[in-house]
Amino acid sequence: MTDRKSIQTTLIHSEYVPPAGFGAFPTAIHHASTVLFKNVAAMRSRNWQDKNAYTYGLHGTPTTFTLEARLAEIEGGTHCLLAPSGLAAIAMVDLGLLKSGDDVLLPDNVYNPNRELGRWLSQDFGISVRFYDPLIGSGIADLIQSNTRLVWTEAPGSVSMEVPDIPAICTAVHERKATGQDIHVALDNTWSAGIAFKAFDHGVDIVMQALTKYQSGGSDVLMGAVITRDRELMHRIEMAHMRVGFGVSGDDTYLVLRGLPTMKLRFDAHDAAARKVASWLKARPEIGRVLHPAFEDCPGHAIWKRDFTGAGGLFSVVFDERYSEEQTDRFVDSLKLFKIGFSWGGAASLCVPYRIQGMRRNWQGSGQLVRFNIGLEDPVDLIADIEQAFESLSRS
Numbered sequence: 060m061t062d063r064k065s066i067q068t069t070l071i072h073s074e075y076v077p078p079a080g081f082g083a084f085p086t087a088i089h090h091a092s093t094v095l096f097k098n099v100a101a102m103r104s105r106n107w108q109d110k111n112a113y114t115y116g117l118h119g120t121p122t123t124f125t126l127e128a129r130l131a132e133i134e135g136g137t138h139c140l141l142a143p144s145g146l147a148a149i150a151m152v153d154l155g156l157l158k159s160g161d162d163v164l165l166p167d168n169v170y171n172p173n174r175e176l177g178r179w180l181s182q183d184f185g186i187s188v189r190f191y192d193p194l195i196g197s198g199i200a201d202l203i204q205s206n207t208r209l210v211w212t213e214a215p216g217s218v219s220m221e222v223p224d225i226p227a228i229c230t231a232v233h234e235r236k237a238t239g240q241d242i243h244v245a246l247d248n249t250w251s252a253g254i255a256f257k258a259f260d261h262g263v264d265i266v267m268q269a270l271t272k273y274q275s276g277g278s279d280v281l282m283g284a285v286i287t288r289d290r291e292l293m294h295r296i297e298m299a300h301m302r303v304g305f306g307v308s309g310d311d312t313y314l315v316l317r318g319l320p321t322m323k324l325r326f327d328a329h330d331a332a333a334r335k336v337a338s339w340l341k342a343r344p345e346i347g348r349v350l351h352p353a354f355e356d357c358p359g360h361a362i363w364k365r366d367f368t369g370a371g372g373l374f375s376v377v378f379d380e381r382y383s384e385e386q387t388d389r390f391v392d393s394l395k396l397f398k399i400g401f402s403w404g405g406a407a408s409l410c411v412p413y414r415i416q417g418m419r420r421n422w423q424g425s426g427q428l429v430r431f432n433i434g435l436e437d438p439v440d441l442i443a444d445i446e447q448a449f450e451s452l453s454r455s
């Protein structure tokens with residue numbers, strides 16, 4: 060071989076290495092399927108689970124390891140694993156910890172795709188899935204069977220916003236664990252972003268986050284994470300991650316990293332604005348109940364006061380029962396600043412009507428439920444928007 064390679068080869072192989080010592084705030088975005096080994100011995104001795112080294116793009120790059128480490132810090136955990144969406148993170152926990160013959164408990168107000176995943180596990184995978192009253196507290200002890208492996212919690216629950224007594228549920232589960240049963244509490248902690256509820260301090264074993272929401276803050280990326288304080292537990296979840304290939308892209312990871320420095324400022328701004336809008340709604344004759352954990356109408360409000368340090372931008376209201384679905388749909392359609400769409404945690408305010416009566420086993424009342432995500436707009440303008448949309452309620 061001569062020193063001069065063909066242009067075709069030169070386009071692929073280069074000797075150039077940039078100087079070391081570059082410093083800047085952003086985390087570098089690493090793209091890789093193939094990860095290179097120095098020699099065969101290094102390749103043969105590599106352990107894909109070792110986060111001090113690299114094996115394959117799917118098992119992590121400096122970019123994804125950095126986000127994992129930062130999320131573990133924020134949540135107060137020690138181990139973190141990314142997934143391509145919040146829902147994928149939920150599935151990764153289920154796949155890592157459940158097998159046919161096992162039992163899992165889900166709150167009746169669980170994030171709906173988690174309920175759908177539960178239905179699938181029970182129909183096609185021989186796993187028993189049971190739903191419990193989210194306000195059950197220590198009563199969960201009566202539902203735990205010898206084959207119960209996982210108790211999912213969500214604080215507050217999706218759409219209907221009940222705040223569960225997480226410490227009481229954890230205590231009941233850990234009493235069973237102390238007898239040698241393989242059982243854990245997982246929490247979907249998305250609403251609190253790891254800021255307003257310190258899950259591990261309250262006894263939770265596994266925290267799940269939809270980074271799609273506040274961590275990203277941009278309404279432009281889907282990602283999820285699972286966090287634990289237990290290496291062995293994370294190992295089981297990691298096996299599921301490896302076996303199904305739940306990789307995330309470097310570019311998406313960068314977007315989430317870029318959102319982190321401003322997350323608490325955004326969260327606090329969402330919180331303050333949401334309480335202003337919710338207070339205004341509370342005083343309106345059109346509204347029956349305000350389902351915001353910081354308001355007394357919300358089931359579990361006392362628990363929120365005891366265990367949480369903030370609230371974020373998401374809450375629901377139940378309209379007075381005199382309004383039909385047609386009228387409240389017209390209200391939502393009449394909003395101008397509030398857009399209609401799922402997901403939340405971005406800068407723009409959103410509003411979604413839900414047919415809650417068909418979604419919960421013991422829902423009381425017939426008023427229409429509408430969920431608000433209060434964005435970062437001036438709340439004065441948001442209130443004016445709601446006020447003008449209320450006029451559409453009486454239009455015939």
Ligand SMILES: *Cc1c(COP(=O)(O)O)cnc(C)c1O
Pocket residue numbers: 143144145146147170217247249250269270271272281282283402
């Ligand atoms: C959005 C959300 C998820 C799922 O996140 P995706 O990234 O959209 O899959 C899970 N749980 C809660 C509470 C959520 O709000």
